[in-house]
Amino acid sequence: MTGTVLVAGSHGTIGRALIKSLSDKGYRVVTVSRKAEKLAESDNHLAVELTEESSVALVGQWLKDNLIELDGVICCCGQLHQDGNLPEKNLKQLNQAWLAKSMSVNVVTHMHLAQSVAPFIKSKSRLRWLSVSAKVGSIEDNQLGGWYSYRMSKSALNMLVKNLSIEWQRKASGTSVIAVHPGTTPSALSEPFTKNWPKDKLYPDDVTANRITTIFESLTPDGSGKLYHHDGTEIPW
Numbered sequence: 001m002t003g004t005v006l007v008a009g010s011h012g013t014i015g016r017a018l019i020k021s022l023s024d025k026g027y028r029v030v031t032v033s034r035k036a037e038k039l040a041e042s043d044n045h046l047a048v049e050l051t052e053e054s055s056v057a058l059v060g061q062w063l064k065d066n067l068i069e070l071d072g073v074i075c076c077c078g079q080l081h082q083d084g085n086l087p088e089k090n091l092k093q094l095n096q097a098w099l100a101k102s103m104s105v106n107v108v109t110h111m112h113l114a115q116s117v118a119p120f121i122k123s124k125s126r127l128r129w130l131s132v133s134a135k136v137g138s139i140e141d142n143q144l145g146g147w148y149s150y151r152m153s154k155s156a157l158n159m160l161v162k163n164l165s166i167e168w169q170r171k172a173s174g175t176s177v178i179a180v181h182p183g184t185t186p187s188a189l190s191e192p193f194t195k196n197w198p199k200d201k202l203y204p205d206d207v208t209a210n211r212i213t214t215i216f217e218s219l220t221p222d223g224s225g226k227l228y229h230h231d232g233t234e235i236p237w
């Protein structure tokens, strides 16, 4: 055993692969998802809708009741398209309702999860937090434009991560908080956009999960407050 890791968004493609990767490495994995089904590798599972404010208390109570002491948290929650809402090609296609939905799933889920974990961080904590984000959320890296709602919400997630890294290091200098770009991985989220994607840049979910696990394991307080590519190199915010 190398500690207990909470995987949120456990029933997505990258979430499921991460649970396997982490448990293969000897971690105890506990999970949070909108779905009720407990996966085989999960030691404890909570079904909760992280977009809702009530989830903060529900997750906190679940951790307390089950005496779950976390060494790490990996939040996979994210959304790129749904019900015919596709990434915008231009300003005209951008609308308030889809932007709000994107912010809710891409940012608020991570925010509520952080709020539920925060009360358990004591001064000696070495908690490692990893938000699965996306390179397209990097403002500096944006050369193509488009995908307004996804880009804007992932940029907001990146700022949440940066702020969290600062606040939690003040509280407990041993903590580390980062965002990671997983690389293009076949999943429901990426499916409409991978047909013409170069095959050598389309990574199977187990490869992606092992890369994220490697980054998670090498996390130190010195490397906190950064956005990382799946190969471990830094991406400018």
Ligand SMILES: NC(=O)c1ccc[n+]([C@@H]2O[C@H](COP(=O)([O-])OP(=O)(O)OC[C@H]3O[C@@H](n4cnc5c(N)ncnc54)[C@H](OP(=O)(O)O)[C@@H]3O)[C@@H](O)[C@H]2O)c1
Residues within 6 Å of the ligand: 008, 009, 010, 011, 012, 013, 014, 015, 032, 033, 034, 035, 049, 050, 051, 076, 077, 078, 079, 080, 105, 109, 132, 133, 134, 135, 181, 182, 183, 184, 185, 186, 187, 188, 189, 190
């Ligand atoms: N696949 C790629 O090529 C790629 C590239 C760059 C970044 N990413 C990022 O990687 C992460 C995982 O994506 P994936 O490829 O595994 O896609 P996926 O299979 O579609 O999984 C979607 C994820 O988002 C969660 N989710 C969706 N709607 C939610 C909601 N309303 N409330 C809470 N959670 C919600 C799901 O959790 P539950 O179903 O368990 O509730 C699941 O973890 C996302 O943050 C995505 O932006 C993926």
